[in-house]
Amino acid sequence: MDFFAPVLDGFGTVMDPTNLLYCLVGVVIGMLVGVLPGLGPAATIAILLPLTYGIEPVTAIIMLAGIFYGAQYGGTITSVLLRLPGEASSVVTVFDGYVMAKQGRAGTALGIAAIGSFAGATVSIIGLTFLAPLVASFALDFGPPEYAALALLGILLVATISGASKIKAIIAAAVGLLLATVGRDIFTGAERFTFGNLSMADGIDFAPLAMGLFGIGEILYNLEDRHRAVSAPIKVKRVWPSGKDIKQAAPAMGRGSLLGFFLGILPGGGATISSLVSYAVEKKVAKDPSRFGKGAIEGVAGPETANNAAATSSFIPLLTLGIPANGTMAIIFGALLIQGITPGPQLIGNDPELFWGVVNSMYIGNILLLLMAIPLVGVFIRILRIRAAILAPITVLITMLGAYTIRNSIFDVFLVVVFGALGYVMKKFGFEPGPLVLAFVLGSLLESNLRRSLLVLEGDLGGFFTRPISASLLIVFVIVALWPMLKSFIDKRKTNTLAVQVETEKEKV
Amino acid sequence: MQKHKDKQDTPETDEIIATEALTPEELAEIWESDAPAKAGPVAHLASSLVLVAFSLAGVIMSVNLDLGTPQTPKAGMWPFIVSIIIGVMAVVQLIVGRGGGRDGERFTKYSWFALIGFATLILLVILMPVIGFEVPSLLLCFVWMRWLGAETWRSATLYSTLVVVIFYLIFIVGLGTSIPHVI
Amino acid sequence: MSIIVGYVPTPVGKAALDAAIAESKLRNEELLIVNSSREGALVDKNTASSDDWKEVEAVVSAAGIDSQIIESTYRDDLTEEFLRIATERKVSLIVIGLRQRTQVGKFIMGSHAQRILLQADRPVLAVKANAH
Structure with a gap:
């Protein structure tokens, strides 16, 4: 029972009426903003970051978890109703979800997505409850070299797995690392890249960076992209899925949860990959695969369960190792740092109330999501009718004024605008902001651990390879780094030999 | 009755196709055709060169900050390493992506x-x-x-x-x- | 020559369509059915859904006339977009639906129908919802 005592205490924390209220507010606001065109979960959390200032840490995190789930579900809503995936992880939901909506079963699709999300999160949270302390205790022995290696690996994995161009992602990550060095050096006290600006002496704050890159950058980008197809009003009957629907979808949910849980622990795009894999698995397992794409309920249930399970299990590396697995987790990491909480192996031991509060708030967040999803569909449809021309200045003002309220600093607002421009330009030139933000968050951790290790190892880089954990992490790093080159080399040889074969065949004839 | 779809190029009159339930493949095709024009080689070259310049500036400023030695790294060491990475990757990008512009988007009048x-x-x-x-x-x-x-x-x-x-x-x-x- | 009708999935729009079909039969001319949606919002109540189009097709084919459906989007001005199509297709008659509105309501909300009536350089037939 010793093990479960803190878990139950955590539930006590979450069940506190204040926390419950904030969680509810978070879910609803998250859904509302998540439904807005062009604003995915990362942008939503970034824009709403100022909301969590000035609240108690536990409450703030609970609210963030609510926003996170709400924003994720917002993407599902537009996928089902308008065939517009709010983010990569709900793309596959479009295939069957939209068809179901066309058949007048939008309520069923949305309901099953909410139930699936809940199921997926439940499995992941149970897994997290058992796995997290284990990982954390394992990581307690980590020294500076291990942390440096782990941070390097995390950045590299996110850079290589997500996005189109790996080289560009690595460049973006490196720029993020450089931005993290701005300010006073913690070892020598030297001022770096501040250009004599007093506001820069303490370094660049995370909130303006994230709000600018994800929030304003996205809004500026959307300004020139208004030519979306317009849909006729959607009639949604507020029906919950029937018992038969749930029975039909249950096996898909089961598979989706397990799949999502394991894929989610791996760094880099866990939710997206797991939804894709789940769709493929469901299609393969189904007795009649031709139903898919024509409104098969499993095609909604599986991927939606999987992406939420993955989103939840990606909290494991964040909370136990302090390594965010993707861009969205990087924002949550940043938000935790703002609250004075450093996620890492010590968190679970030093602050069990907080740790389990966070874990359980995910659970409550999902229950609230389940309760709010169907009744609020009418509100969402009404929001979709508001023209972007009206919405854009509203979201911009929320971001700008919100940024000001954080520290009452106009310089922060200025930074938001500058990073907004950077985000826009990056998007135009094919660079993703995700790796940059992630690297920025891990930057100081990486640098200080690297320098500490160099001090400990007396400048001998070979020392990294004499310690088993750091050595294996670095070997994985090298493999991941070299894999794309290796693969293209193999591909080339394959096509070469193929070409040669074709040539010889021709000669024979 | 004949159903006719007009396609005109001026953005104001971009007449849309009546959308019916489609297979995932068709959907992917529509998304592909709706996607904005790719950035192209010029943008590619420009962004790579800007990054190279950025990296050079980073290197110079880092050296001015004092690198220290591997045994006792000073303030400039880490920014120096990172700047070098940016520069190297930008050059790689310049060479590997020569044909370039598979990602990114062209600037439009909007x-x-x-x-x-x-x-x-x-x-x-x-x-x-x-x-x-x-x-x-x-x-x-x-x-x-x-x-x-x-x-x-x-x-x-x-x-x-x-x-x-x-x-x-x-x-x-x-x-x-x-x-x-x-x- | 052809006739153009502005179609919206409302009683007024249906009244306009009916009148346009009658006129098209009478003159033996092709009917252009235009539904134009405003850009910016993801959902617009004036946009015809696929069900609406099915209904329109049924009505039109029952009447046995030639027709074309034109779906378009406009950025800021429906009147301009509508008249542009009318001019481009060199139509002989424009059919629009009129909502009954007070002067005050018209002042605040503006009226595309009124502007089409005033700005069109060809005959316009304006139809009210309760005409039949």
């Missing part, structure tokens, strides 16, 4: 909108501490709605006023934040 939007944001930052947030916000809303969003004069005036009033009520009256305001 890209001016983003620039105008950026200008109004800068204006808000400059004016807010001087004359409070109300007037600059009203201006921003109006510009975004009337010119960037093609609302009518009437609705732009109405909605921008409404938005500023509501923001005033929320941020100043309701939350009591210290955002500079005149009233």
Whole structure:
């Protein structure tokens, strides 16, 4: 029972009426903003970051978890109703979800997505409850070299797995690392890249960076992209899925949860990959695969369960190792740092109330999501009718004024605008902001651990390879780094030999 | 009856295709064809060169910060390493992606909108501490709605006023934040 | 020559369509059915859904006339977009639906129908919802 005592205490924390209220507010606001065109979960959390200032840490995190789930579900809503995936992880939901909506079963699709999300999160949270302390205790022995290696690996994995161009992602990550060095050096006290600006002496704050890159950058980008197809009003009957629907979808949910849980622990795009894999698995397992794409309920249930399970299990590396697995987790990491909480192996031991509060708030967040999803569909449809021309200045003002309220600093607002421009330009030139933000968050951790290790190892880089954990992490790093080159080399040889074969065949004839 | 679909190129008259339930493959095709034009080799070259310059600047400033030695790294060491990585990757990018422009997007005439939007944001930052947030916000809303969003004069005036009033009520009256305001 | 009708999935729009079909039969001319949606919002109540189009097709084919459906989007001005199509297709008659509105309502909301009536350079037939 010793093990479960803190878990139950955590539930006590979450069940506190204040926390419950904030969680509810978070879910609803998250859904509302998540439904807005062009604003995915990362942008939503970034824009709403100022909301969590000035609240108690536990409450703030609970609210963030609510926003996170709400924003994720917002993407599902537009996928089902308008065939517009709010983010990569709900793309596959479009295939069957939209068809179901066309058949007048939008309520069923949305309901099953909410139930699936809940199921997926439940499995992941149970897994997290058992796995997290284990990982954390394992990581307690980590020294500076291990942390440096782990941070390097995390950045590299996110850079290589997500996005189109790996080289560009690595460049973006490196720029993020450089931005993290701005300010006073913690070892020598030297001022770096501040250009004599007093506001820069303490370094660049995370909130303006994230709000600018994800929030304003996205809004500026959307300004020139208004030519979306317009849909006729959607009639949604507020029906919950029937018992038969749930029975039909249950096996898909089961598979989706397990799949999502394991894929989610791996760094880099866990939710997206797991939804894709789940769709493929469901299609393969189904007795009649031709139903898919024509409104098969499993095609909604599986991927939606999987992406939420993955989103939840990606909290494991964040909370136990302090390594965010993707861009969205990087924002949550940043938000935790703002609250004075450093996620890492010590968190679970030093602050069990907080740790389990966070874990359980995910659970409550999902229950609230389940309760709010169907009744609020009418509100969402009404929001979709508001023209972007009206919405854009509203979201911009929320971001700008919100940024000001954080520290009452106009310089922060200025930074938001500058990073907004950077985000826009990056998007135009094919660079993703995700790796940059992630690297920025891990930057100081990486640098200080690297320098500490160099001090400990007396400048001998070979020392990294004499310690088993750091050595294996670095070997994985090298493999991941070299894999794309290796693969293209193999591909080339394959096509070469193929070409040669074709040539010889021709000669024979 | 013959159902006819017009396709015209001017953006104002971009006539849309009646959308029916489609297979995932068809859907992917539609998304592909809807996607904006790729950035192309010039943008590719330009972005790589800017990054190289950025990296050189980083290297020079890091050296000025004092690198130290591997045994006792000083303030400049880490930024130096990272700057080098940026430079090397930019050069790799320049070479590997020569044919280039598989990602990114071309600037269109609507890209001016983003620039105008950026200008109004800068204006808000400059004016807010001087004359409070109300007037600059009203201006921003109006510009975004009337010119960037093609609302009518009437609705732009109405909605921008409404938005500023509501923001005033929320941020100043309701939350009591210290955002500079005149009233 | 052809006839153009502005179609919206409302009683007024259906009245306009009916009148346009009658006129098209009478003159033995092709009917252009235009539904234009405003850009910016993801959902617009004036946009015809696929069900609406099915209904339109049924009505039109029952009447046995030639027709074309034109779906378009406009950025800021429906009147301009509508008249542009009318001019481009060199139509002989424009059919629009009129809502009954007070002068005050028209002042605040504006009226596309009124502007089409005033700005069109060809005959316009304006139809009210309760005409039949």
